[in-house]
Amino acid sequence: MQRLRTFLDHHCDDQALVAVIDGLMVACKDIAYRLHMGSLAGVLGSAEQENVQGECQKKLDVISNDLIKYCLKGMPEVKGMASEEEADPVACNPDGEFLVLFDPLDGSSNIDVNVTVGTIFSVLKASANDDATHESTYLQSGKQQVAAGYVLYGPSTLLVLTTGNGTHTFTLDPRVGEFFLQREHVKVPATTKEFAINMSNQRFWLPQMQNYVADLLAGEEGPLGKRYNMRWIASMVAEIHRILTRGGIFMYPYDSREPQKPGKLRLMYEGNPMSMLIEQAGGKASTAFEDIVAVEPTSIHQRVSVVMGSADEVETVIRYHA
Numbered sequence: 001m002q003r004l005r006t007f008l009d010h011h012c013d014d015q016a017l018v019a020v021i022d023g024l025m026v027a028c029k030d031i032a033y034r035l036h037m038g039s040l041a042g043v044l045g046s047a048e049q050e051n052v053q054g055e056c057q058k059k060l061d062v063i064s065n066d067l068i069k070y071c072l073k074g075m076p077e078v079k080g081m082a083s084e085e086e087a088d089p090v091a092c093n094p095d096g097e098f099l100v101l102f103d104p105l106d107g108s109s110n111i112d113v114n115v116t117v118g119t120i121f122s123v124l125k126a127s128a129n130d131d132a133t134h135e136s137t138y139l140q141s142g143k144q145q146v147a148a149g150y151v152l153y154g155p156s157t158l159l160v161l162t163t164g165n166g167t168h169t170f171t172l173d174p175r176v177g178e179f180f181l182q183r184e185h186v187k188v189p190a191t192t193k194e195f196a197i198n199m200s201n202q203r204f205w206l207p208q209m210q211n212y213v214a215d216l217l218a219g220e221e222g223p224l225g226k227r228y229n230m231r232w233i234a235s236m237v238a239e240i241h242r243i244l245t246r247g248g249i250f251m252y253p254y255d256s257r258e259p260q261k262p263g264k265l266r267l268m269y270e271g272n273p274m275s276m277l278i279e280q281a282g283g284k285a286s287t288a289f290e291d292i293v294a295v296e297p298t299s300i301h302q303r304v305s306v307v308m309g310s311a312d313e314v315e316t317v318i319r320y321h322a
């Protein structure tokens with residue numbers, strides 16, 4: 001059994017980055033504990049307020065954000081942070097080397113029904129002269145990420161992590177409060193017969209996406225020649241974890257409900273970190289038109305269309321959009 005810290009000491013040359021990941025996990029273990037206690041910790045239900053995205057916040061969205069913020073603020077390696085739940089970036093140590101961007105609680109509509117949620121994070125490098133209070137400091141493409149990961153709060157608490165040398169999974173042992181290595185160099189199978197998409201948005205998709213999904217549903221009698229299965233948990237962390245475990249394709253494509261937005265999911269807190277994890281595991285992540293990590297961000301809360309998972313299936317979606 002290898003501890004997370006020992007694994008990182010052997011696999012990551014940058015000790016300051018190791019300290020950032022190790023420090024972040026302190027907050028995530030606290031979130032895991034509170035989720036586990038549920039109503040006994042008084043953390044369920046709505047916070048009766050909206051975030052910067054105009055979404056109704058859950059109490060745990062706010063608590064998780066505060067826990068991570070507090071933790072990062074105390075770390076000398078961190079120069080600044082940006083969160084899905086914060087309107088503006090938050091400066092930390094002016095001499096810090098890293099910027100941490102995060103979705104403190106992903107899939108939070110699932111909290112009150114006791115279904116899997118997660119924390120997603122992305123780590124970028126900062127330059128000495130960068131102003132960590134300024135949005136432009138954070139506007140780097142996904143290719144610039146030096147680490148990405150998520151913590152899944154499910155039947156067990158898992159960390160899935162990449163520092164650019166493969167994607168690895170760790171399980172939290174709650175008795176001792178340590179993550180231990182579960183699987184090294186996870187690989188997403190290249191082909192799949194399983195897709196995940198919110199079908200209720202079908203009529204709002206682009207015609208290309210409608211054609212692709214119609215062909216999935218046509219099964220072995222359609223042009224794709226396979227009978228597909230479908231899953232939708234409404235928790236990206238759970239969805240991506242299933243794909244890293246047994247393959248599949250996850251899509252939250254552009255739709256015309258809010259035509260000015262390129263998608264529902266957030267580029268900096270969801271699209272980019274998940275793309276890095278999937279690509280490091282041999283999968284593919286696209287907007288259906290270009291690689292997600294190639295998108296040049298223009299705002300920290302920017303949305304993106306997402307198609308990711310088993311490489312061959314993602315290629316098929318791209319072909320439908322060509």
Ligand SMILES: O=P(O)(O)OC[C@H]1O[C@](O)(COP(=O)(O)O)[C@@H](O)[C@@H]1O
Nearest residue numbers: 103105106107108109198234235236
């Ligand atoms: O409810 P919908 O429209 O199906 O959206 C589900 C998607 O929204 C998300 O919950 C967005 O994340 P947040 O909970 O962090 O806002 C994803 O995890 C999930 O894939």
Ligand SMILES: [Mg+2]
Nearest residue numbers: 103105106107
């Ligand atoms: Mg989310």
Ligand SMILES: [Mg+2]
Nearest residue numbers: 103104105106
């Ligand atoms: Mg969230």
